[in-house]
Amino acid sequence: MMEAMYLTIRVLHVLMGAVWLGWVLFLVLFLQPAVLDTGPDGAKVMAAVERRGFVAGIPIVSATAILSGLWLYWRYTAGFSPAISQSHAGMAFGAGGALAIVAAIIGGGMVSRVAKKATTLSQEAGAMPDGAKRTTTLAAALELRRRALTLTRIIAVLLIATVALMSIAILI
Numbered sequence: 001m002m003e004a005m006y007l008t009i010r011v012l013h014v015l016m017g018a019v020w021l022g023w024v025l026f027l028v029l030f031l032q033p034a035v036l037d038t039g040p041d042g043a044k045v046m047a048a049v050e051r052r053g054f055v056a057g058i059p060i061v062s063a064t065a066i067l068s069g070l071w072l073y074w075r076y077t078a079g080f081s082p083a084i085s086q087s088h089a090g091m092a093f094g095a096g097g098a099l100a101i102v103a104a105i106i107g108g109g110m111v112s113r114v115a116k117k118a119t120t121l122s123q124e125a126g127a128m129p130d131g132a133k134r135t136t137t138l139a140a141a142l143e144l145r146r147r148a149l150t151l152t153r154i155i156a157v158l159l160i161a162t163v164a165l166m167s168i169a170i171l172i
Contacts, residue, residue, distance in 0.1 A: 028153050032149040115144070
């Protein structure tokens with residue numbers, strides 16, 4: 001019974017980690033650059049993506065990956081035993097988990113706020129008549145979208161490092 005639970009949680013962890021990294025790479029390589037290329041219409045694209053649950057799904061997937069990973073680390077280290085945690089594998093698993101947690105904090109605490117503000121500004125600008133105020137508001141929204149892309153690139157690097165560490169941890 002315990003072995004089935006372990007395998008289920010491990011599969012869940014790997015799948016959620018793969019989905020999380022895949023979504024972030026899709027954002028960094030395709031969606032966010034395309035949104036930037038479309039200018040003011042990028043807000044419409046992001047609104048459509050949000051309506052389909054993509055944005056809401058990221059915290060669910062990342063939290064599931066992190067929580068299942070914490071359970072797996074607890075099990076691997078026999079309850080966070082310092083002796084096992086300080087082994088090469090224990091440190092690699094721990095460092096990978098820490099990087100994933102930092103990525104989740106950046107995503108949830110920074111990217112989501114910046115993206116939400118950019119969407120709000122874009123919607124406000126859409127309701128404005130052409131003029132200096134509309135241009136300024138659209139420029140501010142564009143700058144926020146660029147900041148979101150930069151932060152998402154950082155998350156991508158953190159998650160790639162996480163996957164690399166998790167992949168080699170048991171071998172070192």
